[in-house]
Amino acid sequence: MFQNLSITLNSSQNYSLTQPWLQLGPRVPLRNRPVTRISCVSTRPKRKSVPINDKSEAEELVRVIMRNTSGKEPFLKTLNKYVRVVRTEHCFLLFEELGRSDKWLECLEVFRWMQKQRWYVADNGVYSKLISVMGKKGQTRTAMWLFSEMRNSGCRPDTSVYNALITAHLHTRDKAKALEKALAYFEKMKGIELCKPSIVTYNILLRAFAQARNVERVNALFKDLDESIISPDIYTYNGVMDAYGKNGMIREMESVLSSMKRNQCKPDIITFNLLIDSYGKKQEFNKMEQVFKSLLRSKERPTLPTFNSMIINYGKARLREKAEDAFKKMKDMGYTPSFITCESLIMMYGFCDCVSKAREIFDGMVQTGKEMKVSTLNAMLDAYCMNGLPMEANMLFESAKGIGIIPNSSTYKLLYKAYTKANTKELLQKLLKRMDRDGIVPNKRFFLDALGAFGSSPASAKSARTTTVVSSLQDSAQT
Secondary structure: OOOOOOOEOOOOOEEEEOOOOOOOOOOOOOHHHOOOOOOHHHHHHHOOOOOOHHHHHHHHHHHHHHHHOOOOOOHHHHHHHHHOOOOHHHHHHHHHHHHOOOOOHHHHHHHHHHHOOOOOOOOOHHHHHHHHHHHHOOHHHHHHHHHHHHHOOOOOOOOHHHHHHHHHOOOOOHHHHHHHHHHHHHHHHHHOOOOOOHHHHHHHHHHHHHOOOHHHHHHHHHHHHHOOOOOOHHHHHHHHHHHHHHOOOOHHHHHHHHHHOOOOOOHHHHHHHHHHHHHHHHOOOHHHHHHHHEEEEOOOOOOOHHHHHHHHHHHHOOOOOHHHHHHHHHHHHHOOOHHHHHHHHHHHHHHHOOHHHHHHHHHHHHHHOOOHHHHHHHHHHHHHHOOOOHHHHHHHHOOOOOOOOOOHHHHHHHHHHHHHHHOOOHHHHHHHHHHHHOOOOOOHHHHHHHHHOOEEEEEEHHHHHHHHHHHHHHHHOOO
């Protein structure tokens, strides 16, 4: 079905395709769908939209509170200082900031503080936001407690609360059990008038089952959606295609793309980028390049992730000239390379056995004087290691702090795997001592990953290295 793809431009559309896999139509934005809001207190006045100036003032106040609580004084003490001005909108912003900082306990402190204020009225939005934050941090039990707390406070759950609860369960490690729970909530929602599944509910479940490679369940959900009064949107298709694409399930991804076309949903830049990345990872470069040409003919414009993906995927296939052409095209279109672009180029040259070119880019980034990221260091170390240069990698690692980069656990794991594969016992022992000095405590997963680093090595060398890793694993278990 997807052989001999041909892309042509049509005067009545941005583009016209002879194959269904990228012949797409207009979309219905998610923001245009009707939203039902259930208030816990019927006499509560309708919340007005916050003016832009007020919103910026709220954000500034939250920044001040966050600065004052960065290890200097207890969170509640700071909140009490601003008790006369802090309101619900500030607390929402605090939940977001604290969630990003992994300070979920402080979120609960803010919530308890809110409940003691005279202006506080139990609201589904507050609970939904907190359940969402707890879910993202893997605190499923706390999310469930908040759900019970919400009902005890007199609030009636609505669709947004159940969506947050489903998402919270999907963040747990036991994915099979999580999907089972999510489906149970989904079926329960259908039987509650105020909690009917929305397109957001379907999008959450469709993406989750696509990530789990459960094609049968994805098809069943699409059928259920088709029979409902809800129409899929661009987020529906992008989420499912992205999940399939990341799992290398190209045929399933293209099937969803055909469904997108039948429902006259027009692609956006996210659609183009995920197709380019998915085809690139599978090294189906003809399709990747045709999608890129179609993107150039559309009303959308490429973004940096478009070019970054092409550069790294060409590099993995050792197609250096094509990768450099993609970079040149990016510059010709007026784009400024980001640090991710530079990391993609470093990795590309590493794959193409051009370590000196990779080091040129790395040194150029250092010379700019901008703050260097540990991911950039890791990219350069990986380029050295994949080309059998562990000594050079060690020299760079030793000088990292001098250029303002603090290695993290991923740096140590990368080097441990590389030194194990190269059977450099001296470097391994030196690395372990450095880990101990820097307070990096390896777990079993750390060493098990290292065991997989030399699966294709000769038997004799593999045996010696396995002994080294297992010995390290035993030492770690004893400590």
